[in-house]
Amino acid sequence: MEGIKKNYIAEALGTFILVFCGTASMAINEILAGAVTHVGIGITWGFIVIAMIYAFGEISGAHFNPAVTIAFAYAKKFPWKEVPKYIFFQTIGAVVASLLVLYLFPESETLGGTRTILVWHKAFIMEFLLTFFLMVVIINVSTGSKETGLMAGMAIGGVVMLEALFAGPVTNASMNPARSFAPALVSGYWKDLWLYIVAPILGALVAVVSCKWVKDDNCCDTC
Numbered sequence: 001m002e003g004i005k006k007n008y009i010a011e012a013l014g015t016f017i018l019v020f021c022g023t024a025s026m027a028i029n030e031i032l033a034g035a036v037t038h039v040g041i042g043i044t045w046g047f048i049v050i051a052m053i054y055a056f057g058e059i060s061g062a063h064f065n066p067a068v069t070i071a072f073a074y075a076k077k078f079p080w081k082e083v084p085k086y087i088f089f090q091t092i093g094a095v096v097a098s099l100l101v102l103y104l105f106p107e108s109e110t111l112g113g114t115r116t117i118l119v120w121h122k123a124f125i126m127e128f129l130l131t132f133f134l135m136v137v138i139i140n141v142s143t144g145s146k147e148t149g150l151m152a153g154m155a156i157g158g159v160v161m162l163e164a165l166f167a168g169p170v171t172n173a174s175m176n177p178a179r180s181f182a183p184a185l186v187s188g189y190w191k192d193l194w195l196y197i198v199a200p201i202l203g204a205l206v207a208v209v210s211c212k213w214v215k216d217d218n219c220c221d222t223c
Contacts, residue, residue: 017052095186114196127171163175176200
């Protein structure tokens with residue numbers, strides 16, 4: 001790994017752990033007929049986000065999500081030149097996680113991928129809103145472009161858990177293009193993937209703009 005910045009490695013490793021734990025819980029639940037349960041899956045996603053923020057927040061900012069990275073750049077809290085690199089390493093981490101889920105649980109059809117029971121425009125709105133809610137919390141509790149500290153970890157992880165619990169049954173509550181892309185790539189199931197990429201990015205960007213509606217200080221320089 002010599003020559004690769006530690007923050008890139010942290011983004012790849014954090015995204016790998018996040019996507020592996022979350023999607024593996026879904027794959028295990030699938031092949032063991034609900035043994036993990038929907039609530040268990042939601043708790044898994046929430047707590048692994050909290051853990052990864054505590055583990056890597058000071059190193060890379062603990063983005064682990066292309067939509068979050070793009071939104072921080074739009075808010076002028078993160079350099080645009082770093083965005084492609086962050087997204088590359090986030091995607092690599094997610095894909096490796098999905099490959100490992102495939103190796104361990106080849107019986108799983110979905111590999112923890114994102115699918116929806118809604119028509120595409122309703123699923124789009126849902127994923128847009130879920131990411132909007134998440135990014136509103138992130139932009140208000142983060143320090144610059146870094147998700148750090150006790151408050152950030154609990155608040156962000158708590159929102160992920162909440163949204164996974166109530167929206168998981170209808171869209172799988174992705175909020176993360178890398179998390180959706182990796183299982184789709186490995187499983188070959190591409191249906192509706194575009195909305196799991198576009199909706200979270202748009203939702204995160206609108207959340208950045210909305211910060212000026214409720215805060216007087218410079219929460220973002222684009223507003």
